[in-house]
Structure formats: C-alpha cells, structure tokens
Amino acid sequence: xxxxxxxxxxLELSGLTVLQLAQQLNLSPPNGLVTAKGWFGQAIELxxxxxxxxxxVPDFPQLQIELKTIPVNQKGQVIESTYVTTLPLMNHQQxxxxxxxxxxxxxxxxxxxxxxxxxxxxxxxxxxxxxLWSPSDEQYDILKSDWEHIIEWVLMGKIEQITGSIGQxxxxxxxxxxxxxxxxxxxxxxxxxxxxxxxxxxxxxLTQQIILKA
DNA sequence: GTCTGATCATGA
DNA sequence: TCATGATCAGAC
Numbered sequence: 001x002x003x004x005x006x007x008x009x010x011l012e013l014s015g016l017t018v019l020q021l022a023q024q025l026n027l028s029p030p031n032g033l034v035t036a037k038g039w040f041g042q043a044i045e046l047x048x049x050x051x052x053x054x055x056x057v058p059d060f061p062q063l064q065i066e067l068k069t070i071p072v073n074q075k076g077q078v079i080e081s082t083y084v085t086t087l088p089l090m091n092h093q094q095x096x097x098x099x100x101x102x103x104x105x106x107x108x109x110x111x112x113x114x115x116x117x118x119x120x121x122x123x124x125x126x127x128x129x130x131x132l133w134s135p136s137d138e139q140y141d142i143l144k145s146d147w148e149h150i151i152e153w154v155l156m157g158k159i160e161q162i163t164g165s166i167g168q169x170x171x172x173x174x175x176x177x178x179x180x181x182x183x184x185x186x187x188x189x190x191x192x193x194x195x196x197x198x199x200x201x202x203x204x205x206l207t208q209q210i211i212l213k214a
Numbered sequence: 215g216t217c218t219g220a221t222c223a224t225g226a
Numbered sequence: 227t228c229a230t231g232a233t234c235a236g237a238c
Contacts, residue, residue, distance in 0.1 A: 037234055038219030045219080054217035054237055069220080081229085083220060116221095164230040174231055176215095183215070197216080203229090 001049070003063050003108075003132070009048055010110055010130035018114075019123040021047065032122050041069045044112050056085055056101045058108075065132075066105040070207060071116020072128065078204040078211055079116045087150070087172050087198040089159065089185035095151055102147055102170070102200050109133050113211055133210050139169065146170035147200075157188040159195050169206035175199030 001009075013021070018040065022029035025046055030036035050059045050067060059067040071079040085101045088094030097103050113128035135143060146167035153162045164173045176197045187193040 033221060033234095035234060037221045038236080041219045042236090054219095056217065059218095071221085080221060083218090086217065171230090173229095174233085175217095177233070177235095179232060181215075 001060075001063075003065065006048065006060065006063060006065065006110065007130060007132050010112065010132075013044070013047065013112060013127045014129045016127045017123065018043075018125050018127075021127065022123075029123055040114065041067075044069055048110075058105050063108070064104070065108045065110050067110050067112070069112045069114060070211065072113045072211060073117050074115070076211065078208045081173075081204060082202040082207055083175070084170070084200040084202060086175060087154070087200055089154060089183060089195070089197075090192075095155060097144060097147060100147070103144075106143060107134060111207075111210060131210060139206065139209070142169050143206075150200075154186065157186045157190060157193075159185045159193075159198075162198075167203070169203055170200055171203060172198040173201055 016024075018029060021043055025043060027043060027046075029043075030039050033039065045059065045067060048067065058064055068082055070082060073079055084105055088100070094100050109132075111131040111133055113131070115125040115128075117125075146169055150162060150167060150170070150172055153159065153166075162172060164171050166172070174196050179196060181197060182194040183197045184192050185195040
C-alpha cells in the first residue's frame with residue numbers, strides 16, 4: 001500500500017457513524033468511552049490495516065505515516081489534545097531530534113476527525129474527512145524548539161520541574177496507569193531517580209490549525 | 215513496567 | 227471554561 005492508496009482508503013470512512021464502522025469490522029462497540037478510551041482509534045487502525053503492537057514507531061513504518069483520530073465539536077473545534085509518544089528519560093538515542101520517535105511520528109500524520117461532542121450518543125457520532133498532514137516550516141520550527149526545550153530540562157535532571165505549561169505546540173503530561181507508577185530518570189546530580197512517566201502531547205493550538213486548514 | 219490507543223476530571 | 231494532571235484498556 002502506498003500513500004495515495006492509504007489516503008483513499010481513509011476517505012472511505014467519511015460520513016460513517018461509529019456504529020456503521022463497528023458493523024463493518026464485526027466489532028461490538030462499547031456504549032461509551034469512559035472505560036474504552038482508545039476503542040475508536042483502535043477500530044480505525046483495524047479498518048486501515050495497522051499492525052497492532054506497542055513498538056514506538058509510526059503506524060505505517062514504510063510510509064512514515066502516523067495515524068491519529070481527533071475529536072471535533074459541531075463548530076469544527078478540536079476538543080482534546082493528542083498523544084504523540086513517550087517522553088524519553090534514559091534512552092540516549094532519543095535525545096537527538098532526528099533520531100527521536102517524536103520527530104519520526106510527526107513527519108506525516110493521517111488525521112481522522114470525528115464528532116466528539118459528549119452529548120452525542122457515541123454510536124451515532126460520524127467520522128469526518130481524513131487529512132494527510134506534514135508540518136509547515138513554521139510549525140516544524142516550533143515543534144522542534146518545544147521538543148529541544150523539554151529534552152534539555154530532562155538532560156539537566158529537571159524532570160520534576162517540567163510542567164504541562166511548557167511548550168507552544170508540544171508539551172508533556174503524565175502518561176501512566178495512575179500517578180504512583182515510577183520509571184527511571186536523571187536527577188539533578190546526574191544520579192538515577194524514580195519519576196512518573198510522561199508523554200508528549202500536541203496542543204489544540206496546533207491541531208486546530210490542521211483541522212481548520214483542511 | 216513500557217509501550218500503544220486515548221479521554222476524563224478537577225482546579226484556577 | 228479549559229488546560230494540566232490523572233486515569234482507563236490492552237498487548238507484551
């Protein structure tokens with residue numbers, strides 16, 4: 001499958017409801033998202049033929065394309081931020097921008113917008129028109145500088161001091177089963193410390209531009 | 215625990 | 227109201 005074929009396949013989703021998607025895939029859909037937060041994203045993966053897995057690479061490695069679903073309200077406004085990848089804390093290879101999973105995942109993203117208004121019954125929500133996006137020069141520069149800023153703090157052993165308010169398009173937030181989960185990181189003396197795992201997220205400041213422009 | 219898929223829920 | 231911090235589900 002090449003890029004065009006993938007995009008054409010994604011366009012077939014346009015206008016389908018969640019229920020129709022589930023029927024087409026022979027899945028029994030959940031009644032809501034509280035206990036099935038990732039269900040929709042995984043159903044779309046199944047439809048487009050993404051290999052299920054947990055390795056930190058783009059969904060379509062050969063095409064360098066990452067797949068993202070994104071909830072939008074009736075005014076076309078993005079409702080939620082978008083998870084990108086885990087924040088590297090000990091993996092040195094990941095401290096180089098061009099080697100980072102974050103860079104690789106953001107080169108090309110296939111966005112699948114869908115109705116995310118909470119008052120809409122989940123099964124009746126419709127899927128929108130897919131968007132194949134790559135960052136503009138300006139978006140790229142901001143993403144890179146956000147990333148470098150955050151990684152610099154990690155390298156200086158200041159992981160505990162990075163809050164979600166840092167970063168214009170890209171920021172970090174907790175990413176774990178719960179707030180007691182611990183993983184290794186660098187302390188301010190260069191020693192190994194235990195800390196809560198974080199992930200990179202895209203702010204709506206960026207994703208709104210992408211959805212609007214399409 | 216570590217990764218993926220994400221949205222929930224609460225405080226300012 | 228909305229951004230930050232917390233949490234849910236599943237594969238491995």
